[in-house]
Amino acid sequence: xxxxxxxxxxxxxxxxxxxxxxxxxxxxxxxxxxxxxxxxxxxxxxxxxxxxxxxxxxxxxxxxxxxxxxxxxxxxxxxxxxxxxxxxxxxxxxxxxxxxxxxxxxxxxxxxxxxxxxxxxxxxxxxxxxxxxxxxxxxxxxxxxxxxxxxxxxxxxxxxxxxxxxxxxxxxxxxxxxxxxxxxxxxxxxxxxxxxxxxxxxxxxxxxxxxxxxxxxxxxxxxxxxxxxxxxxxxxxxxxxxxxxxxxxxxxxxxxxxxxxxxxxxxxxxxxxxxxxxxxxxxxxxxxxxxxxxxxxxxxxxxxxxxxxxxxxxxxxxxxxxxxxxxxxxxxxxxxxxxxxxxxxxxxxxxxxxxxxxxxxxxxxxxxxxxxxxxxxxxxxxxxxxxxxxxxxxxxxxxxxxxxxxxxxxxxxxxxxxxxxxxxxxxxxxxxxxxxxxxxxxxxxxxxxxxxxxxxxxxxxxxxxxxxxxxxxxx
Ligand code: HEM
Numbered sequence: 388x389x390x391x392x393x394x395x396x397x398x399x400x401x402x403x404x405x406x407x408x409x410x411x412x413x414x415x416x417x418x419x420x421x422x423x424x425x426x427x428x429x430x431x432x433x434x435x436x437x438x439x440x441x442x443x444x445x446x447x448x449x450x451x452x453x454x455x456x457x458x459x460x461x462x463x464x465x466x467x468x469x470x471x472x473x474x475x476x477x478x479x480x481x482x483x484x485x486x487x488x489x490x491x492x493x494x495x496x497x498x499x500x501x502x503x504x505x506x507x508x509x510x511x512x513x514x515x516x517x518x519x520x521x522x523x524x525x526x527x528x529x530x531x532x533x534x535x536x537x538x539x540x541x542x543x544x545x546x547x548x549x550x551x552x553x554x555x556x557x558x559x560x561x562x563x564x565x566x567x568x569x570x571x572x573x574x575x576x577x578x579x580x581x582x583x584x585x586x587x588x589x590x591x592x593x594x595x596x597x598x599x600x601x602x603x604x605x606x607x608x609x610x611x612x613x614x615x616x617x618x619x620x621x622x623x624x625x626x627x628x629x630x631x632x633x634x635x636x637x638x639x640x641x642x643x644x645x646x647x648x649x650x651x652x653x654x655x656x657x658x659x660x661x662x663x664x665x666x667x668x669x670x671x672x673x674x675x676x677x678x679x680x681x682x683x684x685x686x687x688x689x690x691x692x693x694x695x696x697x698x699x700x701x702x703x704x705x706x707x708x709x710x711x712x713x714x715x716x717x718x719x720x721x722x723x724x725x726x727x728x729x730x731x732x733x734x735x736x737x738x739x740x741x742x743x744x745x746x747x748x749x750x751x752x753x754x755x756x757x758x759x760x761x762x763x764x765x766x767x768x769x770x771x772x773x774x775x776x777x778x779x780x781x782x783x784x785x786x787x788x789x790x791x792x793x794x795x796x797x798x799x800x801x802x803x804x805x806x807x808x809x810x811x812x813x814x815x816x817x818x819x820x821x822x823x824x825x826x827x828x829x830x831x832x833x834x835x836x837x838x839x840x841x842x843x844x845x846x847x848x849x850x851x852x853x854x855x856x857x858x859x860x861x862x
Pocket of ligand 1: 483655711784790
């Protein structure tokens with residue numbers, strides 16, 4: 388059959404000019420409207436397929452997961468910068484299966500309650516920092532996401548903002564999203580792999596020196612927090628964590644097991660950072676109020692969840708409306724495939740267009756509006772699943788986000804505690820008129836809003852007091 392339809396390519400270069408690093412999901416959604424829910428483009432021969440409906444993502448990425456579960460072999464990010472063993476980059480096979488098994492052991496639904504005390508401590512510290520210094524809300528959210536990951540993964544408590552592991556983590560996440568994967572992560576060496584053999588004196592070989600420098604930094608970040616867990620286990624003074632739990636069974640600790648564990652642990656830092664921040668920033672943009680269940684004398688706890696269906700609806704709508712990773716991460720097709728008569732060649736990079744699905748007017752009427760009540764209507768379970776943004780925003784098939792259960796707890800508590808203690812509204816100008824926030828998106832992978840103006844303050848003196856009663860030994 389023919390390739391799926393798409394915008395007309397130019398000879399050799401293909402659709403290079405149709406692709407953009409800024410909000411590519413908007414262009415992909417326009418193509419879906421014009422050409423249908425399966426669209427093909429190519430860049431110098433590398434096929435890219437965009438799937439823009441629940442049916443196409445489920446038929447291919449979920450049901451045929453065994454051939455759609457690979458990841459692209461990126462020479463620059465993977466081999467040269469040392470990210471090839473990060474979970475999101477591992478090729479489908481033994482390594483990725485072993486890594487995902489470890490992740491499921493540590494983040495399966497039934498294990499998450501054991502992280503609740505840690506999540507509560509981090510959430511309270513975050514809220515205290517936020518009310519003390521609201522204008523730096525992005526830094527506080529970043530610190531929260533980083534601190535929570537260090538605690539859960541390594542049992543490491545970052546007690547100050549200039550903590551060495553927080554700084555190293557931030558430096559590496561920044562390297563990864565703004566340098567290594569910047570502009571969608573396509574480097575000339577990814578298209579012409581032989582460039583990696585350029586001698587370092589040759590013109591145009593600057594990327595090799597950069598890669599060597601970045602690789603050394605990334606290795607530091609893989610090794611140092613892991614060495615911290617090993618040392619604390621040895622001296623018996625450790626906080627239980629993902630690593631300590633898996634290292635306890637000494638018989639299993641082969642070099643291969645430790646290699647997998649070290650890289651799996653490290654992958655979580657970059658995977659949790661920008662995603663969590665995106666959800667919280669969109670939540671700030673769409674604030675609602677909560678009082679009836681929790682009252683004002685205490686902070687919400689996990690036991691309140693069943694009594695707060697509207698908060699769950701609000702969280703669903705924040706996932707849908709914010710769409711943290713609008714094109715998911717690309718899957719690589721491992722064998723030629725035929726779908727509805729269209730030929731999809733082996734090696735194609737396949738994107739689930741989550742943006743198009745979560746903005747589909749048929750599934751989500753008035754899709755650009757923030758309407759949590761859309762989830763309160765009782766519908767049959769099949770339709771409820773189709774309308775649940777969680778079916779899409781965490782990705783698909785065999786590479787679906789393994790952090791989903793952790794996020795469901797941590798983001799829930801963050802949002803509920805913020806609702807209970809803060810008043811969030813538009814900033815005001817000197818005359819007291821509300822300032823409409825200017826929203827722009829400049830990250831190629833995550834839909835993180837650039838900093839916008841926002842007024843964050845404690846809801847009352849009482850709310851401030853309740854917050855201060857939480858463990859204030861942490862900054
Ligand atoms: C709101 C928060 C989050 C969202 C929306 C999110 C979303 C995603 C998406 C869309 C993918 C790509 C899946 C695919 O390729 O089909 C992904 C992959 C991944 N996520 Fe998350 N994520 C979040 C938080 C987290 C957290 C907290 C962790 C770790 C504790 C995590 C760990 C990972 C890992 C390791 C991968 C790579 C999986 C693989 O390639 O096999 N994520 N995530």
